Amino acid sequence: MTSSHSNMKRPSRLVLALIAAGMLGGAGATYFNGTPATAASPLASQEQPLVQSATLPDFAQIAQRYGDTVVNISVRGLKQNAVQPGISPDDPLFDFFKRFPNPNGPESSQQQGPLPIFGQGSGFIVSPDGLILTNAHVVREASEVVVKLNNRKEYQATVLGSDPKTDIAVLKIDAKNLPSAPLGNPNELQVGEWVLAIGSPFGFENSVTAGVVSAKHRSLPDDSFVPFIQTDVAVNPGNSGGPLFNSKGEVVGINAQIFSQTGGYQGLSFAIPIDLANKIKTEIVATGQASHARLGVAVQEVNQTLADSFKLDKPEGALVSSVDTASPAEKAGLQAGDIILRADGKPIVASGDLPALIGTAKPGQDMTLEIWRQGEVLKRTARLGNIDKDIVTNAQKTNAVGEGRLGLALRPLQPEEQREAQVQNGMLVEQVRGSAALAGVQPGDVLIGINGVRVNNIEQIQDTVKLAKKSVALLVQRNGRKIFLPVRIVG
Template sequence: MTTRSMTSTRLVLALTAAGILGGAGANFVSGTHARAEAPSIVAQAVSPATSTMGMPGINGAPDFSQITQRNGAAVVNISVSGLRQVSSESGEAPAAHRRAPQGVDPSDPFSEFFKRFEGPSDGQPGDRASPVRGQGSGFIVSADGLILTNAHVVRDAQVVTVKLTDRREYTATVLGSDPKTDVAVLKIDAKDLPTVTMGNSNDLKVGEWVLAIGSPYGFENSVSAGVVSAKGRSLPEDSVVPFIQTDVAVNPGNSGGPLFNARGEVVGINSQIYSRTGGYQGLSFAIPIDLVNKIKDQIVATGRASHARLGVAIQEVNQALADSFKLDKPEGALVSSVDAGSPAEQAGLKYGDVIRKVNGQPIVASGDLPALIGQATPGEVVTLEVWRQGKREDFAAKLGDAVTKKVQMAKSTGAADKGKLGLALRALEPQERRVAGVDGLLIEEAAGPAAMAGVQAGDVLMAINGTQVKNIEQVRAAVASNKKSVALLIQRDGEKIFVPVQVG
């Protein structure tokens, strides 16, 4: 999902990798770009009645030694090597030298979230092939050598080596990888291998004990434990994964390793961390095993994974937008544009709609929508509950394939200070209308609350609160009838976004 901002700068929100890239040393960097949510963490002991792993350990905690003894041999170390093209024109720098994108303050805490531990191992950018070396973890799911890991662990790899706990090494074949969910499936030529037991991530409860086994910083078969901090986390960017958040110590090298519940069943793949230093800081994220199994089955059968597409650009609903659209609370995904010919357009969706539910499942944060749609199957018909012009409506959409075009996500700017709108408007000239490709009013000057919200001269005002604008009198009437805020649909450089402006 593509993130938009009113500065027209597209900020790429990268997944956090827990793999080590960069040669013999642990060459890692800090994270960048995302909202840092900090849920409370309540440690909840698992009673002996709910555990099949024997007597509880100290203070009622599960006996982690039994879980490790039973499953440790099925956890593998993965090392990769290959070449990556680095172009001087692209300006790509080695991971150890990367900084936040232009226009982002590196001191901003939002610039400290989620960055891959990957990139060329040394040297400066240039028109050349740069060596890539890295390590990660994985786990065996079939006795004949099927292995699961993260897609980012094997990205750009020409040679993938799997090392077992008994020190045997195999060259693995990558059957397929899915960057959208960060899942990859490997195969080694071996028989009678130890395997893990698969669990059900839907049964996980917040506060439940969980255990990770992997190779942090290359220390093979290291064990760490903690609790489930939250479920269903939506993380940027383009994420279709409802992540499991834990406080399990996960570090570079744990990527692709299993997350176990107290019964010794795999409930997730450790994939991402929040970090300002590159190491563990109490926020780790795992891909639910139910989603992983779906992707694995598709890759084994066809060599690729498929994801559904709705065909809308969406943005977060904050309190100002909720007031503008007369929503009872700031929840849902606000549609800022609909792709021509997309399933959304065919279903009748329009800009200004707020999608509240998909097949009865609530959309609280806008990121919940791509997670639900991305896990659906292309061709599947979904029911959408939509808030339009102050009332609820239901729509049925037959989803397309995300391979054809990515779903986009617009990111809302902050609300402005209270005051008058502060816009100087005029009708578009015929030539300007042809260039813009839309109807609306040209913003000749932006001041006051509108300017504070990010509106600029040269923008085209297309709609207010979801209603297309045709003249200046209509704008004045809309502002006069809204005591708190109005939502302006702005087009700039071909991109559209709703901007909340407080007018009370």
């Protein structure tokens, strides 16, 4: 009985789907047996939908026209081998595992020296004389790079340069009159727009997958310099370095990463915007390397509680939790507790927007910063430095909730504690309870600021808490690292 009930429901759903498809088809008019529906239709009096019709891009034409611009990349190299593969000699369990025989044979467990490595990825031709863009991680540690075209011709490629910070590499093959992919403007992409990927997932060359733009300007934890394009295009190992096309057949990104709990595609794919990749390509072709600017701050997200603490209208911007000594930021007068709202006129909505802008700017460039400090909007100009390593990071994000009073037992720092913490003023947290505990404050933390003002004494903290309506932002130092923790004040 249950089974027949179930079978009866399926056709009804199918009929409804077909009817719905008929009503929404065409350019707004509905046709039954070749006759257009008239105004007498009961649907005619209803409000018209926002989108009357949607036209799918011609995926077949894009793949046919630009598939030859996509290449398969094979790499070979050597990687230093530990005595026990997969276990570092520095690992505490190294001696333990060394006692057991290796399933690959006694010789393999004692093998010394480098091991051969093999890998595959994708890329695409950007100039008829053989310039190819791909990901830096595709050619990492490669001593030999082979590029295979869609017509199955193979070329030995030279790596002109590689930039790990943006994950861009530029290859060159000795060939002429090659088909090249046109480059588009990723800033014109809209969320929900169709996009197409071509690459070699798991070695299946020239595979085509399609989806939509899920979001723009995504900041990922390990790539703060790149404002990624997020899509739901099926991307798997081997797609790395391949192009992401828009509906016009223009490359708007380079497929670079996926977020997955299985190692395979789970609906979250990320591409490097092509304008950033093209900038890096130009620098690498000219100088063999890419340069990145440095401001010299650590920033964190501004949530609603922090926005309330700093009296901001909305939770936007990059909250400066620390400023590097002698950095461009310090020379420009930036302070911990400043909230950067704009950089060169561009709004900083999420904290990740700032490092992405700075990391792609030129060293030596003057950048105008609009900051929020103590209820006022100020402007500062910083001459950006040149970064040698990625020291512009997002500080740990905090989603603090809590009720009750501040809940801190504090005492002034002793001179030796000040020297150890390398601070002139501050209060040592001895006990934590209530809202402060829920916010993440811990005994042993050094409280050095409240609501962007340096802490000098207990009375100053008490006065600030009395005047706070919803919350206060505590700047604490823990193990040499500074971070703001928002603490709610109730009652």
